Amino acid sequence: MNKIVVWGFRWAPPFAQGLVRDLRVRWALEEAGLAYDVQLIDFDERHAGAYRQRQPFGMVPAFEADGRGLFESGAVVHRIAAESPLLMPVDEPARAEVVSWMFAALNTVEPPIQSLLEMDLLHADEPWVALRRPAVVEAVNARLAVLAGHLGTRDCLLDRFTAADLLMATVLRFLRHTDLVDGCPTLAAYVERCEARPAFQRALAAQLADYARHAPLAA
Numbered sequence: 001m002n003k004i005v006v007w008g009f010r011w012a013p014p015f016a017q018g019l020v021r022d023l024r025v026r027w028a029l030e031e032a033g034l035a036y037d038v039q040l041i042d043f044d045e046r047h048a049g050a051y052r053q054r055q056p057f058g059m060v061p062a063f064e065a066d067g068r069g070l071f072e073s074g075a076v077v078h079r080i081a082a083e084s085p086l087l088m089p090v091d092e093p094a095r096a097e098v099v100s101w102m103f104a105a106l107n108t109v110e111p112p113i114q115s116l117l118e119m120d121l122l123h124a125d126e127p128w129v130a131l132r133r134p135a136v137v138e139a140v141n142a143r144l145a146v147l148a149g150h151l152g153t154r155d156c157l158l159d160r161f162t163a164a165d166l167l168m169a170t171v172l173r174f175l176r177h178t179d180l181v182d183g184c185p186t187l188a189a190y191v192e193r194c195e196a197r198p199a200f201q202r203a204l205a206a207q208l209a210d211y212a213r214h215a216p217l218a219a
């Protein structure tokens, strides 16, 4: 893969900084040792025609490599991992296992966590949240319990760090405003191990540096 470009937001409010999903792509590229450029868009620009051609839903990230565009963070991480043995084993059955856990991260673990994140960070003062939140917390905890049970004493979801851990860790980080991960030592240690990876640290620093450079002037 050559001429890689990742699209992210020029700035995000503090509650979202370090969570915006271009981080996943930056992290995967850092793990794979691939150089990339970043294109930053204003939040309002996401629905402009030019950008919607890259990401039909007007979200970040968008991605391009070798002149071909791609969207959906999971698909992009998969594309990067498919070419990097550092993120995905070469053996076919083992690759399929990684893909299962990638989908589990995005399709099974992320949905209730995303609901909770939206309730807590975007709708906290709305009356319906008080009614709905306990059931969502219960759903999140149910997913976390299975995940913790699977991890047990392992360091990673499979026998070594893969793209599945990368996605799962970014999903669990969406709970950083709660004590749900910290309340489970297995998961807290798992996230901590993932975050300690130099590639994650570089990706996070790059995203935060972009936001710092483009922070709105204080009123």
Ligand SMILES: N[C@@H](CCC(=O)N[C@@H](CS)C(=O)NCC(=O)O)C(=O)O
Pocket (backbone or CB within 6 Å): 019, 020, 021, 022, 046, 058, 059, 060, 061, 071, 072, 073, 074
């Ligand atoms: N499933 C998409 C979700 C992308 C997504 O939710 N991006 C957020 C930032 S993390 C976004 O662009 N939000 C703006 C919006 O929803 O309009 C993916 O994984 O790429």
